[in-house]
Amino acid sequence: MTHALPGYVCPEDETRADVRTAPWCCPVCGGPWDLDFTPDPASPLAPDAGPPSLWRYGGALPLPGAFSVTMSEGRTPLVPLGERIHAKLDFLMPTLSFKDRGAVMLAELARRLGPERVVADSSGNAGTAIAAYCARAGLTCEVFVPEGTSAKKTDQMRAHGAAVRVVPGGREAAALAARAEADLPGVFYASHVFNPYFLHGTKTYVYEVWEELGGRLPDALVLPVGNGTLLLGAALAVRELARRGVRPPQLIAVQAEAVAPLASAFASGAQDAAPVPELPTLAEGIAIPAPPRARQILAAVRASGGTFLTVPEPALRAAQRDLARRGLFVEPTAAACWAAVGPLSPADPLKGRTAVVPLCGAGAKAGLPE
Ligand SMILES: [Zn+2]
CATH class of the missing domain: 3.40.50.1100 (Rossmann fold)
Known part of the structure; x- marks a missing residue:
């Protein structure tokens, strides 16, 4: 059985879009999306009965049904x-x-959407988290990083199988390069900033x-x-x-x-x-x-x-x-x-x-x- 995925809604002008076909930002104002999703407060929260990861809060999460991406993230002391x-x-x-808390959600979402490519941009922890969780999900991803990003971080991204695209200029230049790719058909933009x-x-x-x-x-x-x-x-x-x-x-x-x-x-x-x-x-x-x-x-x-x-x-x-x-x-x-x-x-x-x-x-x- 397939479950519906909550759709995107723009917090500024209430433009709505289906997650499966939406552009990566609001087409009216260019801003980041929110999610049209509010968990039912009457549904029980029973984390003790759930799996040993943040999916134990599944009733409050916008990805219903069986999940497959996890590395037992969450439950930190x-x-x-x-x-x-x-x-x-x-x-x-x-x-x-x-950042793993968000990366696991984006990787699970990408796995369900089945895009041809996954792209992200980051100079830091979000990029390594998304590279790791895409590896876990069996997805290849490309991470756009600004030149000067520490070798520790780019080495880790490559070790996870991500293609690292070094962009001249600062982090804004890396973001613009990723977004140009994200505009192409078949691309999922695993943005920790724009994707709710x-x-x-x-x-x-x-x-x-x-x-x-x-x-x-x-x-x-x-x-x-x-x-x-x-x-x-x-x-x-x-x-x-x-x-x-x-x-x-x-x-x-x-x-x-x-x-x-x-x-x-x-x-x-x-x-x-x-x-x-x-x-x-x-x-x-x-x-x-x-x-x-x-x-x-x-x-x-x-x-x-x-x-x-x-x-x-x-x-x-x-x-x-x-x-x-x-x-x-x-x-x-x-x-x-x-x-x-x-x-x-x-x-x-x-x-x-x-x-x-x-x-x-x-x-x-x-x-x-x-
Ligand atoms: Zn908008």
């Missing part, structure tokens, strides 16, 4: 870091970052927090934000769990001070973010000068009563080392939230509230910068 903060160890994933199935994978981060805290959420979810793939997934889950009676937390979004278009827009009350220069930062995973989902990210943080925090470079470095001295070695991007709300933060932005921070990428990916 929640460990205390001090009295009021828990860290969720999302670096303990098959490719060592939270990715966000319905990252939302399992919050479902797991809910489960691990005994059926509740903390006062605040602190989330690193570049393209907002974890924050927007979290916002989806918070909304879905609220329909089941779970009290919504505030969303506290963290950016590197060096590249903070969303924090600037939030502070000025703007609905959208103006592009900023791409200054160097240790937090390269969230260094996105013009995030396509800026409007949605700003709206989600405001609706939650949350805020934005920015972190200077020395604080990133100090937080990475502080976590390592507590036994947790993560990449600098993944230390941003600890820098923002942990004991090294001069401002104590949590003010006694409980919070969960994701440690979302392994230190082995980036080493320890000077």
Whole structure:
């Protein structure tokens, strides 16, 4: 039996499209898609009865029926870091970052759609995650990366069987090259930014927090934000769990001070973010000068009563080392939230509230910068 796949809907102009025939972005405004999908709050959530992966939340996921792509992703531990903060160890994933939550959904979706080619673009963890999950799904993929992408990451993509296309210029040039291919017939664009199935994978981060805290959420979810793939997934889950009676937390979004278009827009009350220069930062995973989902990210943080925090470079470095001295070695991007709300933060932005921070990428990916 075949199951219908939820369709795409544009959050700006409500244009709708069938997943099997849709272009990769809204044909009216060129923006990213949302999914026309809300899980039934009356359907039971019984993760204990499910498979040992994020598919245990199948009732809340937009890919109904039998799944075949998995590497037992998800179910990452929640460990205390001090009295009021828990860290969720999302670096303990098959490719060592939270991006596996979304990549498994895109690979399963691609397997069902059966395209001739799969293309993606990334300079970092999303590219390695998509290459790995495409390998798992038996799909070949091409990943467009900007020149200068670390050999560690491109070697891993190639090892998974992906064709790595190095594009001269920055990450925007790599994205444009991938999108030119994505416009061709028979191509599936496995975009962690434009494809909303990715966000319905990252939302399992919050479902797991809910489960691990005994059926509740903390006062605040602190989330690193570049393209907002974890924050927007979290916002989806918070909304879905609220329909089941779970009290919504505030969303506290963290950016590197060096590249903070969303924090600037939030502070000025703007609905959208103006592009900023791409200054160097240790937090390269969230260094996105013009995030396509800026409007949605700003709206989600405001609706939650949350805020934005920015972190200077020395604080990133100090937080990475502080976590390592507590036994947790993560990449600098993944230390941003600890820098923002942990004991090294001069401002104590949590003010006694409980919070969960994701440690979302392994230190082995980036080493320890000077
Ligand atoms: Zn649109």
